[in-house]
Amino acid sequence: MSLKVIVAKPGLDGHDRQAKIIARTLKDHGYDVVYTGIRQTPSQIAQTALQESADVVILNCLSGAHMELFPETARRVRELGLAPLIIGTGVIPDDDAEELVKMGIDIVFGPGTSPLRVIEAIKTWEQSRI
Amino acid sequence: MGLEQGREKWEALYEKHLQKHPERFEKFVLDSNIEVEPVYDPTNSPVDYESDLGWPGCFPFTRGIQPNMYRGRFWTMRQYAGYGTAEETNQRFKYLLEHGQTGLSVAFDLPTQMGYDSDHELALGEVGKVGVAIDTVEDMHRLFDGIDLSKVSTSMTINAPAAVLLAMYIVVADEKGIDRSVLSGTIQNDILKEYVARGTYVFPPKPSLRLIADTIEFCAKEMPKWNPISISGYHIREAGSTATEEVAFTFANAKAYVKEVVARSLSVDSFAGQLSFFFNAHNNLFEEIAKFRAARRLWAKIMKDEFGATSDRAMMLRFHTQTAGSTLTAQQPLNNVVRVTLQALAAVLGGTQSLHTNSYDEALSLPTEEAVKVALRTQQILAYESGVADVVDPLGGSYYIEHLTNRLESDIKDEIDRIDKMGGAVAAIESGYMQRRIAESAYRFYQGVAKGEKLIVGVNIFTEHEEQKFRVLKVDPKIRLEQIENIKNVKARRDSEKVTQSLNELKVAAQDKNENLMPHIIECVRARCTLGEIMDTLRGVFGEYRPPVVF
Numbered sequence: 001m002s003l004k005v006i007v008a009k010p011g012l013d014g015h016d017r018q019a020k021i022i023a024r025t026l027k028d029h030g031y032d033v034v035y036t037g038i039r040q041t042p043s044q045i046a047q048t049a050l051q052e053s054a055d056v057v058i059l060n061c062l063s064g065a066h067m068e069l070f071p072e073t074a075r076r077v078r079e080l081g082l083a084p085l086i087i088g089t090g091v092i093p094d095d096d097a098e099e100l101v102k103m104g105i106d107i108v109f110g111p112g113t114s115p116l117r118v119i120e121a122i123k124t125w126e127q128s129r130i
Numbered sequence: 131m132g133l134e135q136g137r138e139k140w141e142a143l144y145e146k147h148l149q150k151h152p153e154r155f156e157k158f159v160l161d162s163n164i165e166v167e168p169v170y171d172p173t174n175s176p177v178d179y180e181s182d183l184g185w186p187g188c189f190p191f192t193r194g195i196q197p198n199m200y201r202g203r204f205w206t207m208r209q210y211a212g213y214g215t216a217e218e219t220n221q222r223f224k225y226l227l228e229h230g231q232t233g234l235s236v237a238f239d240l241p242t243q244m245g246y247d248s249d250h251e252l253a254l255g256e257v258g259k260v261g262v263a264i265d266t267v268e269d270m271h272r273l274f275d276g277i278d279l280s281k282v283s284t285s286m287t288i289n290a291p292a293a294v295l296l297a298m299y300i301v302v303a304d305e306k307g308i309d310r311s312v313l314s315g316t317i318q319n320d321i322l323k324e325y326v327a328r329g330t331y332v333f334p335p336k337p338s339l340r341l342i343a344d345t346i347e348f349c350a351k352e353m354p355k356w357n358p359i360s361i362s363g364y365h366i367r368e369a370g371s372t373a374t375e376e377v378a379f380t381f382a383n384a385k386a387y388v389k390e391v392v393a394r395s396l397s398v399d400s401f402a403g404q405l406s407f408f409f410n411a412h413n414n415l416f417e418e419i420a421k422f423r424a425a426r427r428l429w430a431k432i433m434k435d436e437f438g439a440t441s442d443r444a445m446m447l448r449f450h451t452q453t454a455g456s457t458l459t460a461q462q463p464l465n466n467v468v469r470v471t472l473q474a475l476a477a478v479l480g481g482t483q484s485l486h487t488n489s490y491d492e493a494l495s496l497p498t499e500e501a502v503k504v505a506l507r508t509q510q511i512l513a514y515e516s517g518v519a520d521v522v523d524p525l526g527g528s529y530y531i532e533h534l535t536n537r538l539e540s541d542i543k544d545e546i547d548r549i550d551k552m553g554g555a556v557a558a559i560e561s562g563y564m565q566r567r568i569a570e571s572a573y574r575f576y577q578g579v580a581k582g583e584k585l586i587v588g589v590n591i592f593t594e595h596e597e598q599k600f601r602v603l604k605v606d607p608k609i610r611l612e613q614i615e616n617i618k619n620v621k622a623r624r625d626s627e628k629v630t631q632s633l634n635e636l637k638v639a640a641q642d643k644n645e646n647l648m649p650h651i652i653e654c655v656r657a658r659c660t661l662g663e664i665m666d667t668l669r670g671v672f673g674e675y676r677p678p679v680v681f
Binding site: 011012013014015016017019020021023024025035036037038039041063064065066067068069072091093110111112114115116 | 241324330460604
């Protein structure tokens with residue numbers, strides 16, 4: 001069965017070209033993808049992850065609010081007893097990426113990352129899980 | 131030898147040459163799905179000089195809207211700036227003005243753009259990030275401290291709450307003793323493209339259009355030097371559209387606005403001269419130059435033939451251009467200086483009225499001061515050293531440029547006709563048509579890059595393993611707390627009776643479709659109501675928009 005992936009836009013950032021391309025690429029690679037649309041709160045994303053029994057949650061933020069929104073979303077998701085792979089993407093400087101990993105984001109991809117690298121990461125995680 | 135014979139002879143030569151020397155691609159295709167031929171000549175770029183081009187400053191304005199273009203005055207060099215608090219942004223404005231920038235352009239943070247105060251729960255993490263945080267007119271006073279509003283022109287990238295920010299600007303000027311009639315500048319105020327590409331919509335389309343028509347009508351009567359709207363293709367293109375879609379969707383949106391105002395019995399000639407536009411300058415130099423020329427010609431015809439405009443001013447396409455943020459690469463960021471230069475060149479050769487050049491580090495973070503300066507200097511080098519500003523429309527008459535101008539104009543027109551048949555821009559947005567088209571084009575472009583059909587230096591060709599460390603600008607998260615403190619202080623000092631009264635009057639006015647809301651919003655601002663309070667009052671009457679999700 002294909003993995004269920006949620007692509008989510010936390011916060012007020014309305015720029016979702018990258019999020020849509022990630023969603024579309026995953027779909028074309030056979031994943032079962034749900035895109036939340038823009039302007040989601042951390043708790044809305046957690047609810048979607050619960051309803052959809054998400055295996056993977058991909059967060060995307062270009063506005064610079066990732067340090068607040070990503071960890072808060074991860075916390076809300078896990079609070080519901082879920083344990084998906086949580087991936088952070090967007091305009092994220094290297095220093096922040098390291099911090100985010102410490103704060104509970106499993107993998108962080110900075111600017112200029114190809115969606116294909118996101119897929120590789122999901123595959124690696126899937127294999128380690130089996 | 132005649133032209134046709136000559137062409138045939140060349141074709142034979144070309145075919146023979148191909149057998150030994152194949153071309154780099156089987157087809158050469160522009161982003162706007164136009165296949166380009168190896169060479170253009172008078173047989174494939176027909177132009178009637180008087181009707182297709184005309185003279186500079188004359189209908190249909192293909193060659194430019196002024197008779198001498200940049201020989202008199204250069205385009206306005208207007209760098210979009212804003213972050214953190216009003217004080218910090220004020221410093222950056224002064225820095226830019228000191229270095230020769232000629233107009234201001236305010237970036238607001240996302241809570242401001244969404245009409246939330248900095249103390250709103252949805253503002254968490256966003257205060258001061260992508261722009262400056264403005265909650266009350268007191269912040270606006272600090273933003274423009276020491277800047278003479280009667281001399282500078284100010285552009286504000288603000289949409290859903292545009293009327294409120296314009297009211298704040300008016301009240302700041304008023305409290306400094308400057309009459310609103312002398313203020314010059316622009317509010318973006320283009321909600322339709324927010325639904326399709328940029329995302330900072332608040333109200334549903336109908337009340338949003340009404341608010342926009344209110345500002346256009348208000349400015350037509352009281353602020354002759356103000357552009358009450360900047361109808362924007364920029365974000366549509368950034369979201370992934372083609373050049374054709376960029377202009378077609380923009381004009382479809384523009385027609386919806388014009389119709390809304392005309393319905394109030396205002397003549398097009400009385401307000402259309404204050405409509406301004408905003409386009410993107412992408413990487414393909416000739417496609418972009420032709421796009422600007424085609425857009426100017428088509429808009430003039432739309433205004434004249436469809437809306438019956440009679441004054442030149444009402445038919446002129448006046449536009450701001452920004453170089454394409456989406457083409458900047460995080461890899462080898464200094465290469466972006468060159469991309470921006472080429473894009474800026476396209477904008478100038480295309481006859482733009484004002485220009486923002488992006489900073490090379492913008493794929494990584496907010497631009498640093500050093501990168502902002504290089505971006506401004508790029509414009510100054512184009513203006514003062516390259517000679518491109520010395521002659522009007524220097525590429526006019528180029529076979530290729532004229533061919534592309536014709537082709538783009540006709541493709542754009544076909545797309546607008548398609549939207550008209552759907553019932554216009556609002557219908558095309560509510561059905562998700564524009565959003566779908568943009569997402570398709572974005573995905574097609576991405577696949578081209580992923581497959582190596584579209585080459586981007588540093589990304590899929592000439593790549594390097596070592597990623598350079600660049601200094602990035604970060605915004606202090608404490609700003610939110612400072613802003614919350616500022617709001618508290620304003621609330622403690624203001625006359626709460628006036629606040630309640632002005633908000634009540636706004637609410638009543640909002641319920642009456644025939645009432646122009648601008649004077650009411652100005653009174654709220656003057657009474658020190660916060661942006662959030664004013665927007666919440668309107669949310670109570672208008673409701674909020676929930677979009678279809680398309681990818």
